[in-house]
Amino acid sequence: MSATPTSPRPASPAPASPSPDCVDVRDIGHALCAATRRLKAAGVEQPRREARLLLGHALGLSPTALLADPVRPLSAAEAAGFEALVARRAGREPLSRIFGRREFWGLEFRLSSETLDPRPDSETLVEAALARVPDRRLPLRVLDLGTGSGCLLLAVLSELPNATGLGLDCAPGALATAAANAAALGLETRARMHRADWTVPDWTAGLGRFDLILTNPPYVETTAQLAPEVAEHDPAPALFAGPDGLAAYRALLPSLPDLLAGGACALVEIGAGQADAVAALARSAALSETDRVADLSGTPRCLVLEAQKTIGM
């Protein structure tokens, strides 16, 4: 007797095909499906892509290898390791913090709790700095104020083979991470990292003058609503700069004329909507704005500042 559509289903063993809710992680395909659903529910914007990156990390496989073998089984240990990573991301810890590293300017940077997670927007400063170097073989002196992971300084030094640089930060943990990044990139003989605090008087004493100055200071308003990835994982001192987000510029800009060599420029990262306010602070600090550079989204992201020329001398 053949079954009709209305006859009750006989009891059967568990189906061999994927369960519709994709909750098990028996193989790559199922694991990706389950993780994507979980990350999506947690509000992660690109859940499938991030699930793939996390699984690749857990299994030590490239994205291509994952795609090529969706039925490769996961061992219990691999499944547990992957679950732990997915749980962290579902808790809105950024991938870069989970992996402990971030790519910036095509280079790999280690992160620590005292370093900001470098943003692609900050590559605008590297590009703008290099565009102002007439000859990349010059032995330029480069200064990075608030170096964090060292990303700005080390990216620029990686392009200028005879340049030397100094990265300053008030956070000892950041300086240790920046020094480790310099070493990992083979730049330790040309990059020094030192502790400095631009809120104390005479903090520039003995530093000398520089051919290029880079800075990505804190510029977020203390009341700003930030994504959990930022608010809970970037260090607050690297983000916040008072109620109007301008406190670091007020502290820092007046010292730049003492640090700039003749004809040198400073590249200063700014937040969205801050260009005019920071340019005004620069003018009152005896600096002139020679350019304003937008990031890839068209937002002004970098002011190029020079010491004001004294007229009539």
Ligand code: GLN
């Ligand atoms: N660009 C970072 C952000 O908007 C802030 C970094 C900073 O304050 N310098 O999240």
